Amino acid sequence: MGQYTAPLRDMQFVLHELLNVEGEVKQMPKHADLDADTINQVLEEAGKFCSEVLFPLNQVGDREGCTYAGDGVVTTPAGFKEAYKQYVEAGWPALGCDPEYGGQGLPAFVNNALYEMLNSANQAWTMYPGLSHGAYECLHAHGTPELQKAYLPKLVEGVWTGTMCLTEPHCGTDLGILRTKAEPNGDGSYAITGTKIFISSGEHDMAENIIHLVLARLPDAPPGTKGISLFVVPKFIPTAAGEVGERNGITCGSIEHKMGIHGNATCVMNLDGAKGWLVGEPNKGLNAMFVMMNAARLGVGMQGLGLTEVAYQNSLVYAKERLQMRALTGPKAPEKAADPIIVHPDVRRMLLTQKAWAEGARAFTYWSALQIDKELSHGDEGERKEAADLVALLTPIIKAFLTDNAFESTNLGMQVFGGHGFISEWGMEQYVRDARINQIYEGTNTIQSLDLLGRKVLGDMGAKLKKFGKLVTDFVEAEGVKPEMQEFVNPLADIGDKMQKLTMEIGMKAMQNPDEVGAAAVPYLRTAGHLVFAYFWARMARIALDKESSGDPFYKSKLATARFYFAKLLPETATSIRQARAGSKTLMEVDEALF
Template identity: 55%
Template structure:
């Protein structure tokens, strides 16, 4: 049976030493989030994930969800009780506004909890995760009546939420969307159409499901300009807030998937279902993007989560599995063989995962704090800077962390040899579950094109120039610090490669857009490597300061510094390779005749 332990200590290092959370006490909700309170919250959340969610991961994968003839869906054994424990503990509303029953705490804490939950049980964690995204969309674009009607029950966890975009003929290109909305004459609309790949579309864990559905009002303009967003509950709501009759929405089938078997991924049929407009007519994508951006960041967290849990199990196996002898002679002469962790290639593999996990977690926390600033700060300049950062970093977090999360799950599986290919060891599940994160909420190639085609040039390049300035300033300010010598020089070189790649696009992609398309994925990963390198430089500085305090953390900090040095020596040099690929352009890529493929 696979194991999982939530990395509470590592998160507390980030929130206390690297990005001290007390610096944000001017923001609403942060004054209550003292270090002691935060640690207590995360410790309790870790307990829930380790003891309740994690034991159901393997069994949930094996059992999957079941659709009955009446269209209802049963989740795996234990899922409902685990979800009830999550909801009754107030976790759904951890960072939701107090006026709707939430606790109003920083959203960065919810982001951390998303990692813990997704590591413990990705399929189960998707049910509350999607609900929190729907809550975010209704908070920004819902009417006051819609907020009063839906949010308290969703924050409580009594009702869950979904997002309905994809149709059989329409994925990324939402302009092809066919689901239609016909006015009923009473302020509501009749929604008709079919949606596919709807995560948590139907299940038995909540008394109502609130669907957010993209549809086209009759007579609306063609393409994306004619799409509106609607809230369509599974059960209609009576004027007194109680549940009324069943709406015209049903689960036609459950998708047969490679992984996340414990999540009900449904084909949803809307047959004149009653829905209400959210936000402005024909501006549905604008409203849905609130939820989509929340979801994209959450999916980036999922990439990290599968890397982390796969790593933990690979380390445990590598310390236990006896096979061969160390190249330098026996390390455990009293045993018939040495554990495989003595072998350099095993250590290289494990350290490549570990160094990613810790940098990715720092990047997630930093992004979560920027999200809090963007949503909670009263300082317009601060808010704009944070919003710029979020727009720039969202495709990087989603694309890079899920690409490497899957890659790391495969690496961790490799540590088990043939046992990694056997289902009961659980490693294949991490690989299968991690794979979807690269695809949904915008496939990673789309994330790369969004970064290069939209985010770099937005507002005259204001966001990317701010990133260059921040990292460059950090390097300059710490260039003379001998303790950071192994961190600053590689980071400066990587930043230089990123700046060169950005300039190359400016000079070569405007007249020939294929150059941007051919280099986009390499650019996204180049950016992600530099961002994680920056996180490691900041963590190294904090680790040295922590060692100087003499509080008994020296051994932990030494391990962190060694992990960071490995990243800088073995991972940062990839920026040069990425730059070379980008600079090669698109000529050869596009020269091949279609018939020759």
């Protein structure tokens, strides 16, 4: 039940009208020839695949889940394997990959748009190719030429998939205490032994081989995070000819029963002297893995956006169809037994909240993906550095802010359905259950907040934050004098000022007491997320104002949503700033025994 249609019009608005990607890629030698038509065609094709093939499998995937038959064999839900075959045959895994290994070499922002749609249609399924793409990026950045030759073409083609194996039963956030061991075999390979848990896509029946990227300790490794190395551990060891060879000693011991994403196998992986090869330098595995984790964090943000969009679409359809009560201002559909519930102000609040979170997230993440392309491919080194700093700053905001908003949005989507939202058949409660994991994995949202405030902001004395702040102040200066933009620019300038003051205040307090960072981090990230959203909503409002007279209702809708955002969502910062400023005292003074 339910439906999903790729929001192509809004995607095109963001890519072409807001971001002018066709102009931007001209500064990137690799992508200079890419034109808008090609991008649009790719998105349209992807949208069809998502609506027609993936979305119909979303509910069945949830209902059936994955099956562990013993002996390490995992079966994915009916249809998953066939859909993956189609995905591979259409060449989608190669979209954003390096042509040297068979990729299509399209920019990150195109791949990112693809992932929004895949996640809207079926998050659990999308995690199989999603993790593969992360493994591709990690090996592409850190693998030896031999490893790249052995693995990248198969990952790009999609016939092999990938995973990341970090977590162990006693450590998730705290990788410094991990225990999996890697002992040199003397032939350049290592024998790896240990247990990994929560390995998404760890075992399945969709690909002929699975390439695990595994964190482990060398025998002489120093303790803590400085003694962790990264290894590639294939399920089947590739032959010299590059095909599937000998079965390796890494097997799935069981799969988890969990709240959501039932269609994705969450595996316990047992490594029993499994053969692995070092990726990157010894004891610097976390650095190498961070390439994959940062990609994954952006990917989780796209899961948040995808679920926000699909929840919005379905609750909107219901709100227009379901008849219940009359409008407070008198009947709007007197010929019917009752009015459609979209006449009620609070139903509109629930719909517009989802819409504002979705469209704001789309602008923010597509822009961020464009920064990644700049970082990787811009012709000018200064631009590359600038973009890299912005991506580093904003990655934790993308991950945490968007997934918190997605959990709110999927819950609002469900709430619009009333009691029917709680019933599995309608599909809305699955979005809530699927959305919930996104706030937890790839670093909980608390960890993202600490990364933002402690490392990205205070860690360089606010230098990266100032770079984003400059974008805001430039826009405010350019638009602040225009009367029609007052309603957007004034609150944007205001939250910009408040953010600056808040950052300085916390920075001062943190010098006295490091717990102030931990106490302020979560509401600080919410505030920062709103600064970002206020900036993009003001920019989108600017365009919509310019084009409103065109008669295209799209711009009226955009403007109305911008106004809603500033009136109803941005005020969250009145609370988050107070919470951040309230500091650590009431948290830390309480003795543990008093809880």
